Amino acid sequence: MSDPVHQQAPTPAVPARAPAAGRITVAVITRNRRASVLRTLDRLAELPERPPVIVVDNDSADATADAVLDHPAGARVLSPGRNTGALGRNLAVRHATTPYVAFSDDDSWWAPGALAAAADTFDAHPRLGLLAARTLVGPDAAEDPLNRVLAASPLPPDPGLPGTPVLGFLACASVVRRRAFLDAGGFHPVLFFGGEETLLAYDVAARGWGVAYVPSVTALHHPDPGGRPGRSAAQRRNEVLTAWLRRPVPVALRSTARLVGEAVRREPAAGAALRGAVARFPAALRHRAPLPDRVERAARLLDRRQP
Numbered sequence: 001m002s003d004p005v006h007q008q009a010p011t012p013a014v015p016a017r018a019p020a021a022g023r024i025t026v027a028v029i030t031r032n033r034r035a036s037v038l039r040t041l042d043r044l045a046e047l048p049e050r051p052p053v054i055v056v057d058n059d060s061a062d063a064t065a066d067a068v069l070d071h072p073a074g075a076r077v078l079s080p081g082r083n084t085g086a087l088g089r090n091l092a093v094r095h096a097t098t099p100y101v102a103f104s105d106d107d108s109w110w111a112p113g114a115l116a117a118a119a120d121t122f123d124a125h126p127r128l129g130l131l132a133a134r135t136l137v138g139p140d141a142a143e144d145p146l147n148r149v150l151a152a153s154p155l156p157p158d159p160g161l162p163g164t165p166v167l168g169f170l171a172c173a174s175v176v177r178r179r180a181f182l183d184a185g186g187f188h189p190v191l192f193f194g195g196e197e198t199l200l201a202y203d204v205a206a207r208g209w210g211v212a213y214v215p216s217v218t219a220l221h222h223p224d225p226g227g228r229p230g231r232s233a234a235q236r237r238n239e240v241l242t243a244w245l246r247r248p249v250p251v252a253l254r255s256t257a258r259l260v261g262e263a264v265r266r267e268p269a270a271g272a273a274l275r276g277a278v279a280r281f282p283a284a285l286r287h288r289a290p291l292p293d294r295v296e297r298a299a300r301l302l303d304r305r306q307p
């Protein structure tokens with residue numbers, strides 16, 4: 001992929017930055033959601049850490065890039081010229097110059113002090129590769145159901161990691177060690193977008209880095225009430241593709257059989273998910289790389305906890 005056209009907005013005069021500013025960058029991906037991403041930038045600009053921000057504009061048609069450049073947050077804009085989906089985060093990480101990168105979507109941001117806490121946590125735990133934060137949703141700051149799932153992870157404690165070892169996270173509530181993220185290859189092109197987190201957690205763990213849920217770090221998520229069209233099908237599609245990319249064949253076959261059964265029963269989104277999985281299946285086989293035994297054992301332990 002050729003390097004994108006990128007621009008730097010003039011940096012406004014701001015108060016002295018907190019110590020975290022030199023350690024952590026916030027990476028945001030967006031597409032045709034100008035008002036939403038500007039709201040996110042408003043919140044990021046208010047943080048005491050004053051983090052540098054990189055926004056990847058996935059080929060918006062609503063002048064998002066220009067609006068971001070005019071925003072006082074002083075974000076850097078990367079414009080790949082096409083919709084790169086979750087791979088836009090890979091692009092942002094490659095261009096970041098700090099050791100840690102926090103991800104936000106165009107409908108999420110970080111609580112004051114969260115980025116400093118995340119940077120301190122990474123500094124104190126050199127084997128930590130990916131931090132899954134606690135997520136609070138909407139104006140009422142409701143607990144995301146995923147918080148409880150992550151906190152109840154059956155994986156055994158690891159003295160080298162903070163919090164709870166996990167193999168899952170929410171992308172817009174996660175922080176990565178830049179070196180670990182690049183070592184793992186970032187988000188995978190076969191998945192593109194939707195439920196892409198599990199595969200990255202597998203790949204980070206497969207390379208010896210730790211993945212942990214640290215609820216003392218908080219992300220704030222304000223999704224649109226109606227959700228995003230096609231998200232459910234993409235997530236179900238990518239669940240099957242992730243199995244074929246990294247899990248043993250019997251596990252992948254069971255995952256595929258479940259989706260086929262759902263499609264036969266005409267369950268919502270199942271047909272679209274199955275068609276998408278079939279279309280991407282040859283690419284998944286080309287990129288297949290089964291997990292190391294220790295990570296597969298952890299994945300099986302988590303499988304047994306699934307409903």
